[in-house]
Amino acid sequence: MQTRCIITGLMAILLAACSVPQYLPTADKIDVNPYGSYIVVNSISGRVTDGELIAFERNNFVVLTTSLRDSAKKSVIIPTNEVKSFTLQYAQPKHYGWTIPLYTVACISHGWFLIFSVPINLIVTISVTVAGENAYEYKFRDLTSDKNGKVINSEQVKMFARFPYGIPTGIDLASIK
Amino acid sequence: MTKRILVLVTVVATVFITLYSCTTYYFRSNYKEVNSLLHETANLQTKPFLKAHLKNGDICILRDNWKADTSLNTVSGAGSKYDFNRNLICEGAISIPIDSVFIFETNTKIVNPEASRVAALSILAGVDVVVGVICLTVPKACFGSCPTFYMNENDNFHYADAEGFSNAISPSLEYADIDALNNKPLSSNRFSITMKNEALETHCVNDVKLLAYPRQKGERVYHSPADDFYLCKDNYVLSMAKADEGNITKLLQEIDYQERFSLSDKNNLSCKEEIYLEFNKVGNSKNIGLVLNFRQTLMTTYFIYSALGYMGDEVGDVFAKIESSSGIRDKLKGGIKEKLGNIDVYSWNELTNNWDFQGGFNETGPIAINKQILPLKKHSPGSDVKLKLVMNKGLWRINYAGLTNIKEKVTPTEITPNSILNKGIPDNSALKSIIDPSDYLISMPGSEYKFNFILPGENEDYELFLYSKGYYLEWMREHWIKDKDLLKLRQLVENPELYLRTEAKEYKRYETELEQQFWDSRIDTKTFSYYAN
Numbered sequence: 063m064q065t066r067c068i069i070t071g072l073m074a075i076l077l078a079a080c081s082v083p084q085y086l087p088t089a090d091k092i093d094v095n096p097y098g099s100y101i102v103v104n105s106i107s108g109r110v111t112d113g114e115l116i117a118f119e120r121n122n123f124v125v126l127t128t129s130l131r132d133s134a135k136k137s138v139i140i141p142t143n144e145v146k147s148f149t150l151q152y153a154q155p156k157h158y159g160w161t162i163p164l165y166t167v168a169c170i171s172h173g174w175f176l177i178f179s180v181p182i183n184l185i186v187t188i189s190v191t192v193a194g195e196n197a198y199e200y201k202f203r204d205l206t207s208d209k210n211g212k213v214i215n216s217e218q219v220k221m222f223a224r225f226p227y228g229i230p231t232g233i234d235l236a237s238i239k
Numbered sequence: 240m241t242k243r244i245l246v247l248v249t250v251v252a253t254v255f256i257t258l259y260s261c262t263t264y265y266f267r268s269n270y271k272e273v274n275s276l277l278h279e280t281a282n283l284q285t286k287p288f289l290k291a292h293l294k295n296g297d298i299c300i301l302r303d304n305w306k307a308d309t310s311l312n313t314v315s316g317a318g319s320k321y322d323f324n325r326n327l328i329c330e331g332a333i334s335i336p337i338d339s340v341f342i343f344e345t346n347t348k349i350v351n352p353e354a355s356r357v358a359a360l361s362i363l364a365g366v367d368v369v370v371g372v373i374c375l376t377v378p379k380a381c382f383g384s385c386p387t388f389y390m391n392e393n394d395n396f397h398y399a400d401a402e403g404f405s406n407a408i409s410p411s412l413e414y415a416d417i418d419a420l421n422n423k424p425l426s427s428n429r430f431s432i433t434m435k436n437e438a439l440e441t442h443c444v445n446d447v448k449l450l451a452y453p454r455q456k457g458e459r460v461y462h463s464p465a466d467d468f469y470l471c472k473d474n475y476v477l478s479m480a481k482a483d484e485g486n487i488t489k490l491l492q493e494i495d496y497q498e499r500f501s502l503s504d505k506n507n508l509s510c511k512e513e514i515y516l517e518f519n520k521v522g523n524s525k526n527i528g529l530v531l532n533f534r535q536t537l538m539t540t541y542f543i544y545s546a547l548g549y550m551g552d553e554v555g556d557v558f559a560k561i562e563s564s565s566g567i568r569d570k571l572k573g574g575i576k577e578k579l580g581n582i583d584v585y586s587w588n589e590l591t592n593n594w595d596f597q598g599g600f601n602e603t604g605p606i607a608i609n610k611q612i613l614p615l616k617k618h619s620p621g622s623d624v625k626l627k628l629v630m631n632k633g634l635w636r637i638n639y640a641g642l643t644n645i646k647e648k649v650t651p652t653e654i655t656p657n658s659i660l661n662k663g664i665p666d667n668s669a670l671k672s673i674i675d676p677s678d679y680l681i682s683m684p685g686s687e688y689k690f691n692f693i694l695p696g697e698n699e700d701y702e703l704f705l706y707s708k709g710y711y712l713e714w715m716r717e718h719w720i721k722d723k724d725l726l727k728l729r730q731l732v733e734n735p736e737l738y739l740r741t742e743a744k745e746y747k748r749y750e751t752e753l754e755q756q757f758w759d760s761r762i763d764t765k766t767f768s769y770y771a772n
Contacts, residue, residue, distance in 0.1 A: 089353075092266070093288040093346035096298045096321045156353055161360055171371040179370060186363045190356045197352060221267045227341040230296035230323060239324045 503633025551723020
């Protein structure tokens with residue numbers, strides 16, 4: 063049972079590493095990327111919306127999502143009072159998931175010291191992998207302005223949208239791709 | 240042990256996760272006014288890329304050579320322009336009327352964001368490689384050793400109570416080994432000991448039995464290097480011990496995990512050293528014996544593995560020669576072992592002002608601690624006893640030295656096992672093999688056999704010794720084959736003196752690290768003797 067949980071956890075980390083949109087720049091290219099950041103919004107109703115943050119205006123998130131059915135892009139408006147939490151990712155994470163099995167298997171050559179080296183290797187590689195995946199993102203708490211971490215800091219969030227100043231006048235939301 | 244590992248893992252994990260989760264970058268700034276943009280970026284050594292978000296939804300990304308002209312009210316530079324859907328419109332020199340810009344954006348470069356993660360993985364890889372190389376060089380240090388015996392079957396090799404026939408690396412070198420178990424007072428007449436194969440070796444065990452002698456409160460029975468047994472009473476604590484490094488009394492006074500050992504000589508591995516021991520106010524200085532708890536460092540292990548490496552792909556041929564030639568066997572029994580020598584004991588004779596040789600201790604193996612007695616034949620009159628130990632530098636680890644009074648020489652009772660459990664299941668075939676002198680119990684890597692004994696007296700306490708007889712076959716490792724050097728092997732066998740000089744540099748290369756790594760890895764500080772003096 064324990065082994066199954068560990069394997070499931072590791073698989074989740076490895077799989078999570080693959081689900082990042084390609085339009086996100088690498089960390090060294092964030093200053094020349096014309097797109098908005100990738101946002102995952104968890105609504106109070108339990109719905110999860112993810113996609114490019116197009117704008118944050120009038121207490122609404124405007125997110126350009128990709129339909130799984132026909133790959134078509136569609137802008138969705140999510141009022142902040144319906145938001146439970148969100149995560150904002152501004153650059154491609156570095157994937158270190160491969161180090162977990164590699165370093166663990168390498169411990170076989172340690173003989174008895176395996177009882178020490180395997181946990182240490184797992185701690186370091188899992189920590190590095192998790193940190194690598196989360197390195198270029200803001201959690202909900204990073205972008206909230208009150209002490210309780212409930213009120214979204216709109217000025218901070220806006221900066222990571224494709225249109226930091228809001229949807230330009232004259233542009234139809236449906237035409238944004 | 241598990242609890243400690245869990246605590247350690249939790250602490251390290253918490254530190255790591257906390258450290259990493261604290262890394263949040265704030266690198267982006269927005270400016271609605273061009274003046275504030277100019278003001279904020281004026282003192283920057285490296286001008287950042289500039290993004291101008293236009294009112295119509297387009298974006299211009301200018302490289303670090305952009306400039307703002309407040310008289311013409313434009314921002315210009317080389318870069319790229321995209322439409323609101325981020326399709327590239329143009330590239331090259333761009334001039335943007337400031338009035339058309341809704342907001343300016345700059346981003347501070349995130350410098351080496353992966354440095355800490357890469358460093359952590361590199362350090363870990365380095366440590367893993369070092370440990371791996373050490374383990375491949377001296378597998379015995381990491382993968383266990385010839386049969387190890389445990390009174391507590393859950394212990395690991397750091398707490399082995401005995402190790403059997405360490406020198407018997409081929410059938411013709413088979414011999415019987417006796418180890419004191421240093422058992423605490425027995426509360427039952429049933430006794431068990433577990434034999435484990437924790438190495439890449441095939442163990443061929445001919446015999447395992449207990450040697451038991453009844454003892455009264457305050458009495459101990461000790462085993463001597465000559466395989467005699469002495470019933471003893473009264474212990475005399477060490478008053479002073481000195482070695483090259485200074486006062487080592489504290490290291491040898493107590494039976495604990497504090498061992499005295501030295502590192503080998505950098506020019507000659509057979510270089511000797513001396514330890515001086517003093518016992519004051521020895522109540523009865525007649526019929527005394529020196530009790531020494533000792534084991535070897537990893538030096539002999541290194542020689543065994545080096546020898547196998549030198550044999551390379553001819554290991555089978557060499558072992559066939561060992562089996563068929565008594566001359567070679569004699570050389571192996573003498574040779575390097577003789578050069579390394581015993582822990583020789585001398586006592587100070589005040590009448591002749593000389594050190595009188597008393598005898599020596601010797602037992603191969605770096606894992607289990609040997610507890611033996613050497614009866615002292617002559618000593619000066621008076622209550623003070625001065626002794627000198629002469630031994631090979633870097634070869635021995637001494638845990639305890641004490642004096643005791645010998646009451647009499649005794650003969651313990653031999654007790655054969657009444658049952659053997661193979662990983663918890665009774666194994667009559669194994670029992671038959673152990674009882675039959677012509678048969679062998681074959682123990683493969685990972686095997687565990689629990690030997691159960693019934694002691695003769697129901698309510699009697701016994702001093703117990705383990706008798707084990709057999710040999711083992713070391714498994715050849717693939718990476719050893721490349722170390723083949725038959726000339727070096729010849730030198731090791733024929734001219735050990737020269738070998739010990741020429742090999743000193745190579746051995747010193749890993750000695751400190753290996754010893755430290757091996758023994759510092761113990762995870763408990765429990766004393767391994769019930770008798771703390």
